[in-house]
Amino acid sequence: MAKKITDKDGKTYVQVKPWYKRWWIWVIVVLIVLFLIGSLSGSDDSKSGSGSGSNTQTTSPSKITVDYDDYNVKSSKTYKLDYSNDDWDKADVKVNKVTVYKLAKPYEFDSASDGKYDINGFIKLDMTIKANGDISIYPQQGTAVIGSEQEDAIGESWDGDINDGVEKSGEVYIPIKDLNNPSSISDIRFKFSANDQDMDSDHDYDLTLNLNND
Template sequence: MAKKFTDKDGNTFVEVKPWYKKWWIWVIAVVIVIFAIGAFSSGSNDSSFTSPKTHKATTSKTKNTNDSNTVSTGKKLSLSEDSFTINKEADYNPNYSDNSWAQTKVNISKVRVIKINTKKYYDGDKTYPVQGIIMVHFKVTPARDIDFYPTQGTLVANGQQVDADSGNSDDFDGEISKGATQTGNVVFILKKMTDVNTIKSIRLKWDADYDTDNYDDDNSSKTYDITMNLNN
């Protein structure tokens, strides 16, 4: 209740509290402060001020290296009898063709050089670690019935001589009839390969023959011996 007082002249006055002593003023002030805090918090959660999310870095399965024909991967190479993890590979298109023997058309359209993660390999006789694979793609069309054996051939690369892995190669050679076209990959497993780009050339040797009653036919058998530079 407001206080009253009377002066010496008989005038009555009512005492008025200063504004800052009025309770409702402070209630309003508290409400304003609470509202302001709420508004500030809401503004800080606005999408325009949201911190960017952190994403885990991912490694691509395949990435280019300095060579346009070379890629690094983590893929599996599954062959007929074995599975390997590819570390790096390079593809070459030598476009080798030959029809000098018995009019047999032989084409090698692709050579795939693969650096693999070192793995124990059994060659049918013993087990040892291997680091590389070379796959050679053949296409053969004979003009007569022939026997053709690249999956029983040999390869020389970087001073290593290896026999073809017939178990992991495609089943496309052997007896090939006149007019037929056979295609497939011949696989060679290398003990050592530091990098795919160290393989600059390959030498391939394999045998072929045909049946004949002419004992004077010196052309009935053939040993192919070719060297191909690997560049595109």
């Protein structure tokens, strides 16, 4: 109950109790402290959980689309190559980078030449081709050798006829049957053909792409 005080002039005042002497203030303070302790503890738990997998090679699940089909990806690794080839004077061919995808599970793949079989990954070649004449060039119809495995390349059409002075960039995908992880591939042999649109000359490309596994 508030205490009343009368001064020498007869005026009456109500003495207000200081805030720190009010019991309900301290109840609120205790509740706030307990809430903050609980929040900090939960934050530490979440950090230790996410850090437990920091040394593994897996990444957050993602998805790639190859030839209009979707594939869930477990992990991937990208190699910057800046590889160039000017063996044929009609074209400058570059492989800018190579990405190796380890799929989240085996997927059934329908190959145009070998029928259906299970795959565990893809290799993606990012390529640029500059024509020094009117040419027809077909990296998406090429073949790749990875170890003892030979596979046909696929992808959405961007190659074919390229006229003199035109530069085109696109992706070539190579399915992989056996793949332990994205770092397990050291080199790729990639072969495809090209010809002059007038059929005066042709060329067979045979590229060896060395990947850095450091």
